[in-house]
Amino acid sequence: MRIVSLVPSLTEAVAATLPGALVGATDWCTHPAGLDVARVGGSKYPDLDRVLALRPDVVLVNVEENRAQDADALRAAGVELYVTYPRTVDEALDELGRMLTALGAPGEPDWLTTARAAWAALPASATPRRAVVPVWRRPWIVLGGGTFAGDVLHRLGVANVYADDPERYPRPSLADLHAQAADLIVLPDEPYAFTRDDGPEAFPGTPCALISGRHLTWYGPSLTEAPTLLTTQLTTT
The missing domain is CATH 3.40.50.1980 (Nitrogenase molybdenum iron protein domain)
Structure with missing residues (x-):
């Protein structure tokens, strides 16, 4: 699968889980360090011609981070999008699991299991x-x-x-x-x-x-x- 990510956090998630699947990412995708993929501009103003030239099977986007007009333009060009929009920690953890499975991960990666445990272990705060x-x-x-x-x-x-x-x-x-x-x-x-x-x-x-x-x-x-x-x-x- 050829994946382009327009969301820095999802770039990191895919790179850590599916090495070699990423073919493109934004200029703001700084993790993991040394990621060697084509750069397609910013999250808000990606170069859509560069995205399309990479022949992605799927482009990862986020409702808040990316512009609707860019998502619409990619869809109109026949590109499949995977859209994320978590509003809570639990939603984010679950959405990451679903996304990685959809992208071909054979199971939940160790880092995601560790993250679930880390957040579940937090004590409740009596006086926020x-x-x-x-x-x-x-x-x-x-x-x-x-x-x-x-x-x-x-x-x-x-x-x-x-x-x-x-x-x-x-x-x-x-x-x-x-x-x-x-x-x-x-x-x-x-x-x-x-x-x-x-x-x-x-x-x-x-x-x-x-x-x-x-x-x-x-x-x-x-x-x-x-x-x-x-x-x-x-x-x-």
Whole structure:
């Protein structure tokens, strides 16, 4: 099977499970390191001619990460798509299993079994910390309701204060962010690369945790280490 992935986390999952099946991936597919496949541009703006030139049997896409018009154009060109859209950790684990089986994996890979066990072993949090979770600034954009990353944090004892917002990615003012009186500001390093010098200064007096955006938002082999790594990062403020 010839697979092109337009989703970085799925690129990592397929590369770890079906070596040699990937023939193309986006420029943002950084894992595994040293992946040697054709590059087809970005997730949001892939070069569809390059995708088609690779003669894929299937192209992996995500409802949130990829544009509907690109998916429609690939379908119109006769390309089969495998579409993902997990909103919770459990959905992601199950969806990965189904996808890999559909792509030809003979059984559940060890990394996926390990990831299921790692998330199942997490203790329940008695007193979750209320957090604001920016994913961009200029303008400020935060996690809202129904996101995979929001469920990751919920499982780790962090309650997103915008979890009930009807928008998946609200754009509140900085004044509104301050008015939430959150216990914690969670600052991932992607899609916006928050750092010690870029982000925390906007929230004086509130603890800020700098965390791995890949482990917060990717659903793939990174899920095996995400519980331990993120727990450590969330307590380092």
